[in-house]
Amino acid sequence: MGTIRALGYVGFTATNIDRWKDFAPGVLGLQLSETWPDGTLVLRADAYQRRIFIHPGRVDEIRYIGWEVYDADSLEKLKSQLTGKRVPFVDLNEDETAHRAVIDGLKFLDTDGLHIEAFYGASQSKHEPFVSPVGQGPFVTGEQGLGHIVVHPENYSAAVAFYKDVLDFKISDYCTINTLGARDGHATFMHVNPRHHSLALANFPIGQRLNHIMLELETIDDVGCAYERALAAGAHILLDLGRHTNDDVFSFYVMTPSGWSVEIGCGGRRIDDTTWHVSHHTRPSSWGHNLDSTSRMVKVGNLDIHYHDSGSGDQVVVLLHGGGPGASSWSNFQRNIGPLSEHFRVLAIDMPHFGKSTKPEGRYLDRPWYAEVVGATLDTLNISKAHFVGNSLGGSVSMVLSVERPEIVDRLVLMGTMGSLPVFAPLPPEGAKHIIEYYHGEGPTREKLEAFLRSMIYDQNLITTDFIEERFIASTTPELLFVAQQPKLNTHFTQWQTADQVKHKSLLLYGRDDRVVPWDTSLLLLRLMPNADLHIFSRCGHWAQWERADEFNSVVANFL
Incomplete structure (x- = not known):
């Protein structure tokens, strides 16, 4: 030797x-x-x-x-x-x-x-x-x-x-x-x-x-x-x-x-x-050595919905991921599922078009429809009430559920959810512009994806070649490319119009340095939602659950 x-x-x-x-x-x-x-x-x-x-x-x-x-x-x-x-x-x-x-x-x-x-x-x-x-x-x-x-x-x-x-x-x-x-x-x-x-x-x-x-x-x-x-x-x-x-x-x-x-x-x-x-x-x-022993699949109508099911207890926490290229419940919440499951039963759901769930030909980023699917998923699993923790798109879907299916919602945690146009940041915000452009023009590239990811995270050391490659592979499956490149991409944020109808106790979480959904877009939600509190993480971008995982898990667990 x-x-x-x-x-x-x-x-x-x-x-x-x-x-x-x-x-x-x-x-x-x-x-x-x-x-x-x-x-x-x-x-x-x-x-x-x-x-x-x-x-x-x-x-x-x-x-x-x-x-x-x-x-x-x-x-x-x-x-x-x-x-x-x-x-x-x-x-x-x-x-x-x-x-x-x-x-x-x-x-x-x-x-x-x-x-x-x-x-x-x-x-x-x-x-x-x-x-x-x-x-x-x-x-x-x-x-x-x-x-x-x-x-x-x-x-x-x-x-x-x-x-x-x-x-x-x-x-x-x-x-x-x-x-x-x-x-x-x-x-x-x-x-x-x-x-x-x-x-x-x-x-x-x-x-x-x-x-x-x-x-x-x-x-x-x-x-x-x-x-x-x-x-x-x-x-x-x-x-x-x-x-x-x-x-x-x-x-x-x-x-x-x-x-x-x-x-x-x-x-x-x-x-x-x-x-x-x-x-x-x-x-x-x-x-x-089956990957992700928490991984589950459930039939909801004609859709196969994938989710992770971890932990136990009477209180259920549903984690809903964001809508960025390559997003999924696991990529968004892998640092949170385990810690939160020490206190709750945690369901991290892949919404349609994301992760391992069905990617139908239409309704890409259709928030009301995603809310219907998430609600139907809980109905199928015989879950009558849950807390919802939504990241960006997932926060928007959680707000729709709060209004349309209030009986199944306990408390809300909305993280990086756009409530209005930004007050101080340029329009559209840098990261949102990257999302809109990703599937259009010459189509997805690793360079486009890296630009988006770098706008999303404050600590640039977290952006590695492997991380980019993982997200790129997940964002370029043939069925997803077909639907995402359709001309009518739903990117219109209107949740502020129903924010006053969100009566559930809510916690708004934002990164001070978020370049995808700047924190000041939360001010209108804070004004309109009668039971909302606001928490801002310093030195943090759009992914508080990733960059500030330990503090995020503690804040969320204490609130719920």
């Missing part, structure tokens, strides 16, 4: 650090060993003092990966390798080695700009044995390291070459993966020890660089108990129980409070390099 022996530690930033204090020990079974003055959580999985770091931050993202080498000589050898390949590096300073609890190390960037660290001499606390707070068996670590990590580099082929040729990772196998039902992705699995893979690189779009980390347990019973803990905690099961084709792992995937997932599994395959040969797998799983 090469100079790197195992995955040693990983560090992340999280916008909702408090939820990790319960999730990491209560669901994952990790030991919360330290909380630093800045709020950083340090987690143990074995005798190593520090395996996982969760740092408070403005974004939910991977911050660094620490790869363990054998000793000081191995570290010097790695320095020579990096120098020979002209990869700049610097030594870890005293503070950094103290924080990581290692003797020495270095850091550099991979081809995707991801911060990579290499170290030796990790501190162990065998005199204080690791004890899972939930009483489960130990994690499988030792010579195989912490587990594995899967990331999505911007330049997939360059990243594969970097880890193979510069860091001497060995290729285990390849796999074709279809996650969106639109196009196949490709993944390369790489190992540095007998664990089938410690790193996987993939080129399928999910909207952020980190896909998941994997923690391996010893027995099926341990995995089953973890699965039951996740369900009991109301956590979102991204992929249900199943077995992978390449490494034989039996596992499930649970969404973390930060919007990426952890795979919890057992039975991983081990590699003997003297006999191993590289294969290509055409499917990632032999069975199971």
Whole structure:
């Protein structure tokens, strides 16, 4: 093998650090060993003092990966390798080695700009044995390291070459993966020890660089108990129980409070390099691992309506997405379904023409008709009353329901819903202009979509190539192109005309920096709706539920 022996530690930033204090020990079974003055959580999985770091931050993202080498000589050898390949590096300073609890190390960037660290001499606390707070068996670590990590580099082929040729990772196998039902992705699995893979690189779009980390347990019973803990905690099961084709792992995937997932599994395959040969797998799983275990489909008239159903309880919250290109209940609310389902039964509905629901030939963006369909969906599901949380278009549909079907509406949360013409912003607003133009002229392009997405989000770092690609694929299906390019596109906002008839207790949510529906369009709604309150998020665009997810979830849950 090469100079790197195992995955040693990983560090992340999280916008909702408090939820990790319960999730990491209560669901994952990790030991919360330290909380630093800045709020950083340090987690143990074995005798190593520090395996996982969760740092408070403005974004939910991977911050660094620490790869363990054998000793000081191995570290010097790695320095020579990096120098020979002209990869700049610097030594870890005293503070950094103290924080990581290692003797020495270095850091550099991979081809995707991801911060990579290499170290030796990790501190162990065998005199204080690791004890899972939930009483489960130990994690499988030792010579195989912490587990594995899967990331999505911007330049997939360059990243594969970097880890193979510069860091001497060995290729285990390849796999074709279809996650969106639109196009196949490709993944390369790489190992540095007998664990089938410690790193996987993939080129399928999910909207952020980190896909998941994997923690391996010893027995099926341990995995089953973890699965039951996740369900009991109301956590979102991204992929249900199943077995992978390449490494034989039996596992499930649970969404973390930060919007990426952890795979919890057992039975991983081990590699003997003297006999191993590289294969290509055409499917990632032999069975199971069904995407979105909350995913449901219901027949409403002649329409197939897709929705996510998560959580339980007497109170039902319906999430209605916006009308931007490529929108769906999951793309809009993936950071909110899990947290809200801890308090309510949550239904996130794909309205007609969006997500996995039927895309009929007419009535695109027809708000009154969408309201009829949503109401009929609840009737079909035998739900007599619900709270409605609507994003932009979804807010407009919620207002129609409040007037036309008041008996099924409890409370309303209207987020980025246009109430009138803007007072201070130009007309039409920048983002609304992008929406109107997207399907017309030369038709949809990635450049048009990126311009729209950048107008929608305040923090431009959230706009990635993968995120653009995911939305572009969803917005360019043949049936959607046909209906969306018809000349009579319904873009006329008239909800202010009936706003005084919305009697339900309502919360208006807006981003101060929204360039799609500027916050000042809310003023007329606030004046006309007799039971409305207004909350404005600073440093936030049209997607408060995404950019300010933790605060959004708290505000909405408290209001409802």
